Amino acid sequence: MFRRIVLFFMLFGSCFVVRAGASPSGGPQSPATPAAVDSLSLPADTPVRRRSFVGRIIDYFGKSAVDRTFEKKIDLTFAGGPNYSKTNNFGIGVLAAGLYRIDRTDSLVPPSDVSVFATVSISGFYSVGVEGNTYFRRSRSKMDYQAMFVSAPRDLWGIGYCDARRNPETSYVEKQYKVHARYVYRVLPHTYVGSRLSFQHTDGTKFDAAGDSYIRHQKHSYTLTGIGAIVEYDSRDFIPGPWRGLYASLEGTIFPKALGSCETTLYRATFTFDWYQRVWKDCTLAFDFYGEFNSAAAPWPMLARMGGSRRMRGYYEGRYTDNCLLTVQLELRQRIWRRFGCTVWGGAGNVFSERSGDRFDWSHTLPNYGVGLRWEFKKRVNVRVDYGFGRKTSGFLLSINEAF
Template sequence: MRILTLSIAILLCGMSTVRAQRQDLELIRGNDTLAYTYVPFDPSEMERSAAPSESAAVKRGFFHRIIDYFDRANEDRTFEKKIDFSIIGGPSYSSTTKLGLGLMAVGLYRTDRTDSLTPPSNVSIFAAGSITGFYSVGIRGNTIFRHDLNRLNYKLQFYSEPSEFWGVGYYAGAHHESDNFLENKASVDLRWTHRIARNLYAGAMVNFAYVTGSKFDDDKRSYLLDPSYPAAAVRYMNTEYVNTGIGLLAEYDTRDFQTNAYRGLYLSLDGTIFPKALNTCGGYTLWRVEFTAASYHRVWRDGIVAVELRGEFNSAHTPWPFMARMGGDIRMRGYYEGRYTDLDMMVAQVELRQRIWRRIGAVVWAGAGNVFPRFSEFRWSQTLPNYGVGLRWEFKKRVNIRVDYGFGRRTSGLVLQINEAF
């Protein structure tokens, strides 16, 4: 009887203090551990929440709802929703496409919402256009399957862009005048990997591209000379190509988040074969080898140093649309993409990323790059410098909108993009 009376007293005492109780619990499922805090529900709160407050009675205006939408956009809701989508749009500008307008939908999701240790997957659907006549539509992302055993990276894109072409090789980019032309490209890139050991992945990839170049100036057609032929044997490259490749890749990856790592190491090596039966590249079977090495370290509070080295090497007779192009919005930012074009390219960059206040951050970076037809013709004197500054705004959890302004040798340019450069 004493035990029963004591039990009832303890139960009543617990009910009277339920609002003050907090329970720290752990959910353990296999090797997956999720720690969380549970606050018991107080029935009296229902009555207070049922009564409409004065603020709730006043309908919020349109602009207030927009502010609230973006204010909550970076909350991690991937455990609650099948996919957490947010949409952003507005004006854009780059030295390549000039003033334009872009619209993007960004989604984060988990293939297994009981797996709290695997980072979320992401997908971006984008469309853009500019006053130069440029337009682009596409989708890209990476899907990380349960327990990170398999990964699928993909990008599908079509664009039409008034472009400039200086020719092939360092000398052409440094000394030639540019030729204006219209480039159209449809491309598909799929990469699948399977984890074969801790942090080690291996897999296969498939890519397809259809490229056309038109409206070249007739007096500058010499820019399309095939660099793999001796000067005495003039051979012009075509202005329309279809190219299909299949390849293998290996990755070592300890990054905590693929598109915005705070820590970890990433090593990648892949090789692609473009069989002559699946391309229109002059009857040749082509190949390409690429490697990437990147590391990420926290150096102080909210300060990350990221370092990357990347190389791209193509076989002889590779046509101009598929050669290595320096510049753009990822590496050597500030250089017009394709001004320096050749069979091979090596690029290095180091970047300091610092969170400044809440969801706002800034970066500074420095880098260097070189294009060359083969290793025997690599020249240190032709190495191009690169540096710049940028601002960051966390649109979604670990997904940044970035504005970068880069500088190079007698060039500079503005970049507006989503996700970190590397």
């Protein structure tokens, strides 16, 4: 939910894409237009009419969907404006999205990407951060990273499926600093090994008596530093919005007691399997399976949270939370016209732990489905608006890049 991207993008997209997409490349019109020909016959002292403010914005967003990473060190596009979400209410945000290449002579390597964002809302939510993916020369290695600060009023129901279903909600304020970086090196075609470093500090404030009992009277503040190992297979053609390829990743992380504020050393294992296939013109079928498994002694900020902008969209992020999480989703993505597209998806998820009474139970599996619209903000980088449905819940989401 800390990646709510501004509604301004979609509003501008709907207004400007008709004009900006008039040429096949999405760039400006060919100079051989009637207006250009007529201007050649005008007297030398005839004043040249400047483009209006709206016209310049049209040109700006029209050029943003063209890959200029071979011409520029970094191809940046800026946008900003109002936003709205069911969780955070009305707000305002800004975004800078960029594409670049470490080696601009190599067209076989996909462009690297970076996004810088900030948003604030009238509910008291605010966040600022940066994230991205970098391909090094000849794709011999790659790195992804994220750094952000979030302050958010949050609702809380407890830990585990049963608490989430029967407890009345309470609220608290969560402030979180989060940094992670992953670096992997190719050892076989599309096969990488590497490491991960992460740091997370969480402060929970304004808990009431029910809130303290919901987190089982744990501390309100925790610091976690993680060191991990990664093995993955990645043949995706472009990470922010794949059209084809396979991604499988197994990641193990240890959180040493000496590098945090927990009373014991903790562990986490995650597994991701994503598959993408073009099924007909401008249509991609995407499949995602994700599993997260945390130590039984994991504190409340470290627990897996169902919901958010990537998986189980439409559920309040954190209502269903526990040591372990499994989710699966299948999504059909179709380009409709020029820079506009749509999507439909379905899936399911389950939270559980090894505690007595909270083990995996098929009857606790929650459904998920929804529809969405896409606008190509930059070349193959989409702004997305999704509306997801679940069991007795639904939610509206704005974000950038595909969910998976």
